[in-house]
Amino acid sequence: MVQPFSILTSGQTAAVSLEAVRRAPINLNHWYVVAQSSELTDKPLGVVLWHQRIVLYREQARDASANQTVVHALEDRCPHRQVRLSHGQVQGNQLECVYHGWQFDPTGACVDVPYLSKKQKLPNCRLRTYPVKEQDGFIWLFPGEVDQADTVPLMGIPEWDHINYIASYTTIDTRSHFSFLIENLMDMYHGRLHDDLQAWANPVLREIETHPTRVDAHYDAESYYKIDKIYSVGQLFIPAMRQLRPTNLDVSYVYPHWQSVLGKDFKIYCLFCPVSETQTKAYLVHFVSLGAFHRLHKLPMRFRRFVKNSLFNAARGLLAGLVEQDVLMMEDEQQAFDSMPHRKGPEFNQTIIKVQQLIEYQVNQSQPYSLQSNMAIKSP
Ligand code: FES
Numbered sequence: 465m466v467q468p469f470s471i472l473t474s475g476q477t478a479a480v481s482l483e484a485v486r487r488a489p490i491n492l493n494h495w496y497v498v499a500q501s502s503e504l505t506d507k508p509l510g511v512v513l514w515h516q517r518i519v520l521y522r523e524q525a526r527d528a529s530a531n532q533t534v535v536h537a538l539e540d541r542c543p544h545r546q547v548r549l550s551h552g553q554v555q556g557n558q559l560e561c562v563y564h565g566w567q568f569d570p571t572g573a574c575v576d577v578p579y580l581s582k583k584q585k586l587p588n589c590r591l592r593t594y595p596v597k598e599q600d601g602f603i604w605l606f607p608g609e610v611d612q613a614d615t616v617p618l619m620g621i622p623e624w625d626h627i628n629y630i631a632s633y634t635t636i637d638t639r640s641h642f643s644f645l646i647e648n649l650m651d652m653y654h655g656r657l658h659d660d661l662q663a664w665a666n667p668v669l670r671e672i673e674t675h676p677t678r679v680d681a682h683y684d685a686e687s688y689y690k691i692d693k694i695y696s697v698g699q700l701f702i703p704a705m706r707q708l709r710p711t712n713l714d715v716s717y718v719y720p721h722w723q724s725v726l727g728k729d730f731k732i733y734c735l736f737c738p739v740s741e742t743q744t745k746a747y748l749v750h751f752v753s754l755g756a757f758h759r760l761h762k763l764p765m766r767f768r769r770f771v772k773n774s775l776f777n778a779a780r781g782l783l784a785g786l787v788e789q790d791v792l793m794m795e796d797e798q799q800a801f802d803s804m805p806h807r808k809g810p811e812f813n814q815t816i817i818k819v820q821q822l823i824e825y826q827v828n829q830s831q832p833y834s835l836q837s838n839m840a841i842k843s844p
């Protein structure tokens with residue numbers, strides 16, 4: 465049954481302004497994904513999240529055997545000459561600007577100017593800092609009101625570290641608004657574009673559930689994805705081996721991210737990092753479960769770890785192929801919108817309408833947050 469979007473329609477009109485959706489800002493009070501863990505090495509990393517330049521850095525571990533280090537996120541702009549701090553380097557738990565060597569601590573305070581004379585004081589400036597967490601293989605950042613960070617749930621992808629799941633991922637970098645990407649992901653009727661790359665067919669919408677932070681669409685579909693024998697993996701690559709069977713297909717917009725479950729064995733996430741009104745970065749993360757192998761738990765943990773690690777990113781090429789086809793469509797949509805923003809096509813897909821309503825609702829929920837820097841410099 466398709467339910468009305470009651471929460472969104474109370475006190476608002478159900479019809480969204482499509483032009484407003486295509487230009488919608490993000491709700492800053494959510495956790496966004498700004499990097500994959502392996503991208504952040506011992507060097508600082510510059511990222512952009514909704515017009516904000518941010519530098520990430522790992523504290524140098526005092527204990528070399530520590531397998532997790534503390535990550536910090538600061539405004540990527542040196543208060544001295546405004547250059548990017550991501551060009552600099554990490555010194556202990558501080559970040560050093562490459563130009564004149566000023567150093568900043570994790571609170572954003574300037575704690576060292578190498579050429580200061582004894583009569584001069586450190587400048588009174590403080591960089592903006594961001595709540596940041598490293599979890600499930602990715603770096604999650606909260607760009608909104610700092611005191612709200614602990615109250616907003618971080619979606620997470622628990623399969624990343626789960627011994628029974630094999631992960632693959634690829635990046636999406638598209639010159640289009642994030643609404644085009646989430647609509648593409650929630651649109652189950654564009655299988656034609658992907659041909660042999662797509663693992664399911666014939667979706668029939670069973671139910672849509674709506675909530676102030678998510679849209680869940682449930683489909684009955686068919687799929688050849690069932691990994692219960694070693695040779696069944698071959699179906700992913702060899703069309704002649706495929707046999708369609710009925711399966712569930714669930715897709716969810718868990719604002720601002722996306723997740724999908726196909727049958728029991730496959731799960732896909734898309735982790736969003738909107739850059740601007742016309743550029744979106746994201747990570748598409750795909751998991752295959754080995755849970756259907758009944759004797760799995762009898763195998764030694766070391767062997768299971770070896771299998772998980774050896775098969776990591778085995779499906780990356782497949783994902784990249786899908787992404788390339790989708791990006792072409794999304795960028796076409798963006799260009800068509802830019803040239804004629806008033807033109808609007810008919811929409812038969814109820815899920816897409818719910819997604820647009822959720823984007824609009826989240827914009828209205830977002831607190832205006834100054835993009836201005838917090839820094840205030842007083843002459844020493
Ligand atoms: S520009 Fe950063 S220290 Fe001078």
Ligand SMILES: [Fe+2]
Nearest residue numbers: 648654658790
């Ligand atoms: Fe697609």
